[in-house]
Amino acid sequence: MFVRGLKRKCFDGEEDIEGTLAGIKAIPSYNLQRQSLLDMSLVKLQLCHMLVEPNLCRSVLIANTVRQIQEEMTQDGTWQMINTQSTGQASLDRLVSTDILCRSSREQAEGKHVPGYGTFNKDFEGGQGQDSSETMSTASSVQAPRNLQSNMWEMENSQESKGNFQKSLDQIFETLENKSPNSVEDLFSEVDNSYYDLDTMLTGMMSNTKMGHCDGLETFSSPTNTTSNSNCKSDLNELDHIVEILVES
Amino acid sequence: FVGAGGGNDIQWCFSQVKGAVDDDVAEADIISTVEFNHSGELLATGDKGGRVVIFQQEQENKTQSHSRGEYNVYSTFQSHEPEFDYLKSLEIEEKINKIRWLPQKNAAQFLLSTNDKTIKLWKISERDKRPEGYNLKEEDGRYRDPTTVTTLRVPVFRPMDLMVEASPRRIFANAHTYHINSISINSDYETYLSADDLRINLWHLEITDRSFNIVDIKPANMEELTEVITAAEFHPNSCSTFVYSSSKGTIRLCDMRASALCDRHSKLFEEPEDPSNRSFFSEIISSISDVKFSHSGRYMMTRDYLSVKIWDLNMENRPVETYQVHEYLRSKLCSLYENDCIFDKFECCWNGLDRQAAFPTDVLLCSSPSCSIVMTGSYNNFFRMFDRNTKRDVTLEASRENNKPRTVLKPRKVCASGKRKKDEISVDSLDFNKKILHTAWHPKENIIAVATTNNLYIFQDKMN
Numbered sequence: 001m002f003v004r005g006l007k008r009k010c011f012d013g014e015e016d017i018e019g020t021l022a023g024i025k026a027i028p029s030y031n032l033q034r035q036s037l038l039d040m041s042l043v044k045l046q047l048c049h050m051l052v053e054p055n056l057c058r059s060v061l062i063a064n065t066v067r068q069i070q071e072e073m074t075q076d077g078t079w080q081m082i083n084t085q086s087t088g089q090a091s092l093d094r095l096v097s098t099d100i101l102c103r104s105s106r107e108q109a110e111g112k113h114v115p116g117y118g119t120f121n122k123d124f125e126g127g128q129g130q131d132s133s134e135t136m137s138t139a140s141s142v143q144a145p146r147n148l149q150s151n152m153w154e155m156e157n158s159q160e161s162k163g164n165f166q167k168s169l170d171q172i173f174e175t176l177e178n179k180s181p182n183s184v185e186d187l188f189s190e191v192d193n194s195y196y197d198l199d200t201m202l203t204g205m206m207s208n209t210k211m212g213h214c215d216g217l218e219t220f221s222s223p224t225n226t227t228s229n230s231n232c233k234s235d236l237n238e239l240d241h242i243v244e245i246l247v248e249s
Numbered sequence: 250f251v252g253a254g255g256g257n258d259i260q261w262c263f264s265q266v267k268g269a270v271d272d273d274v275a276e277a278d279i280i281s282t283v284e285f286n287h288s289g290e291l292l293a294t295g296d297k298g299g300r301v302v303i304f305q306q307e308q309e310n311k312t313q314s315h316s317r318g319e320y321n322v323y324s325t326f327q328s329h330e331p332e333f334d335y336l337k338s339l340e341i342e343e344k345i346n347k348i349r350w351l352p353q354k355n356a357a358q359f360l361l362s363t364n365d366k367t368i369k370l371w372k373i374s375e376r377d378k379r380p381e382g383y384n385l386k387e388e389d390g391r392y393r394d395p396t397t398v399t400t401l402r403v404p405v406f407r408p409m410d411l412m413v414e415a416s417p418r419r420i421f422a423n424a425h426t427y428h429i430n431s432i433s434i435n436s437d438y439e440t441y442l443s444a445d446d447l448r449i450n451l452w453h454l455e456i457t458d459r460s461f462n463i464v465d466i467k468p469a470n471m472e473e474l475t476e477v478i479t480a481a482e483f484h485p486n487s488c489s490t491f492v493y494s495s496s497k498g499t500i501r502l503c504d505m506r507a508s509a510l511c512d513r514h515s516k517l518f519e520e521p522e523d524p525s526n527r528s529f530f531s532e533i534i535s536s537i538s539d540v541k542f543s544h545s546g547r548y549m550m551t552r553d554y555l556s557v558k559i560w561d562l563n564m565e566n567r568p569v570e571t572y573q574v575h576e577y578l579r580s581k582l583c584s585l586y587e588n589d590c591i592f593d594k595f596e597c598c599w600n601g602l603d604r605q606a607a608f609p610t611d612v613l614l615c616s617s618p619s620c621s622i623v624m625t626g627s628y629n630n631f632f633r634m635f636d637r638n639t640k641r642d643v644t645l646e647a648s649r650e651n652n653k654p655r656t657v658l659k660p661r662k663v664c665a666s667g668k669r670k671k672d673e674i675s676v677d678s679l680d681f682n683k684k685i686l687h688t689a690w691h692p693k694e695n696i697i698a699v700a701t702t703n704n705l706y707i708f709q710d711k712m713n
Contacts, residue, residue: 037586060475061536
């Protein structure tokens with residue numbers, strides 16, 4: 001029924017397809033599928049573990065995929081700001097869960113090294129709730145992976161893509177292009193061997209209560225056996241550094 | 250491999266399975282690495298909880314020549330503990346990413362184990378005697394009242410129950426900003442490399458406070474980052490040569506004699522992309538998850554998401570052999586991207602030197618010289634083997650249902666499309682949560698260790 005070797009795109013028969021396709025077993029357009037892939041990728045970049053550093057390889061691969069899509073969309077001329085229409089399924093729950101899942105963005109002064117990977121949620125908070133939720137809902141398929149339908153991958157033109165370009169998507173993409181501090185750079189930035197200045201560090205430590213930061217400190221403050229002596233030692237070294245900074249200031 | 254074919258094919262039988270039986274997998278029990286030592290007598294596993302478990306092969310029973318020795322627990326220890334990076338406010342996982350054994354030089358065994366940030370050298374030693382008859386101490390260790398000591402004696406060693414002790418001898422820390430994905434011991438047995446996403450460092454086994462950075466692909470502007478290091482390995486014979494693979498499907502061979510910082514490769518191995526297969530997922534599935542030199546060092550093997558490739562070090566522009574592991578997944582890439590399976594990092598391994606081939610009379614029975622078979626894992630607890638000589642391949646399953654020792658494993662088959670035959674499994678029924686990422690082949694015998702999520706299976710070939 002389907003020809004192997006053609007590009008295929010997952011399409012879950014989402015209910016939020018416009019009325020034009022309602023009632024028909026829709027073969028999704030290439031643009032729609034590409035859009036869906038883009039949304040999914042952006043969500044993936046945002047979903048990050050609060051406590052553990054995310055996988056850099058995975059982040060790089062997803063970001064490259066997003067860039068590929070963007071390049072293609074730019075060439076197609078389909079990369080435009082089109083107003084969204086409401087696509088129902090505004091899943092604010094999804095928005096909230098993303099919010100909780102992502103790290104609290106490090107609202108330090110701009111230009112400093114901002115560690116951590118999940119700073120996209122800042123764009124999602126406040127002001128863009130509606131658009132964001134549509135983005136979420138389009139990508140809600142992430143939450144419920146269904147089996148791939150064997151659909152043809154149609155290389156249709158962009159006439160059909162009147163829907164589903166959200167304004168917020170463009171803004172998300174702007175962040176990817178580093179027009180704001182919370183950007184791809186933040187995805188990959190790290191502290192290296194540089195030390196925070198005092199303000200940054202103190203702010204960071206204070207704002208981490210919800211991540212069980214205190215728990216972390218308690219757990220690792222008292223080594224209990226010989227094999228963890230070395231861990232204790234490296235922890236102590238880090239503590240020494242922090243104390244040094246505190247004292248020197 | 251199995252059955253009607255020539256007698257050269259290996260017939261695999263279930264031997265043992267280690268680990269919890271219940272389906273509820275404790276996160277800490279997830280096996281993250283498997284490695285035989287150089288003699289094959291010891292088999293080490295590392296898990297997500299930071300523990301290392303070492304199994305030892307029983308000495309072969311002369312009367313029971315139909316089976317090789319079983320592996321039993323030899324030592325268990327906590328290698329890495331969870332840590333907290335205060336500056337970044339991030340946890341450092343204790344998961345053991347890799348274990349590499351050192352060749353044995355004395356009675357003790359040494360291995361390197363690493364988590365995301367810290368490498369440790371562990372010494373595993375046996376103690377089967379203890380001194381008794383101290384003059385100043387009681388047997389329980391308490392000191393005797395000196396005034397009660399009226400005679401002297403020489404303490405003697407008396408046998409005791411075997412105790413296996415693991416102690417950390419070196420801690421190599423604070424050298425990696427990113428997550429360590431590989432460690433590889435040099436053929437000089439004095440140095441080793443550790444690789445993270447963006448850098449590779451060279452260490453001396455005796456020196457923990459210094460390491461040399463030999464590869465650095467971090468761009469000055471992190472926004473320009475598009476490629477990371479995924480694996481690295483030293484050449485088995487040439488102590489100045491190593492390779493590293495990338496997320497874009499390239500392998501770079503570097504010579505440390507060329508410069509201190511090996512930023513310019515000596516060789517770049519890359520296969521041109523097949524335009525007919527191009528999709529948004531092309532780059533992701535080209536990302537190399539493992540690279541292994543053959544024992545001679547003439548070839549190397551790489552694993553990407555869908556295939557295993559054999560490269561001749563003398564030919565950079567394409568691999569000499571390519572084996573499809575699970576091509577039926579190519580049409581499912583979007584779903585696999587959605588559920589993140591497309592980022593699974595499968596390892597691969599070569600077969601060892603077949604001991605039986607050392608005896609001329611048996612040469613008809615087994616002709617699998619070293620590095621003629623490659624093995625790698627897949628989903629649904631399937632694993633695959635490819636014979637480079639016969640070009641035959643087989644799919645086997647690691648499952649407790651086949652756990653009768655000396656029963657030959659039945660080959661499995663996945664039905665990609667069309668009518669499913671009896672005993673075949675359709676692609677849509679595959680369990681993508683049951684993945685075999687780590688496998689190991691005994692260096693000298695046809696014994697393999699296959700790790701499912703939290704169980705370790707040991708299979709042997711059927712001996713006559």
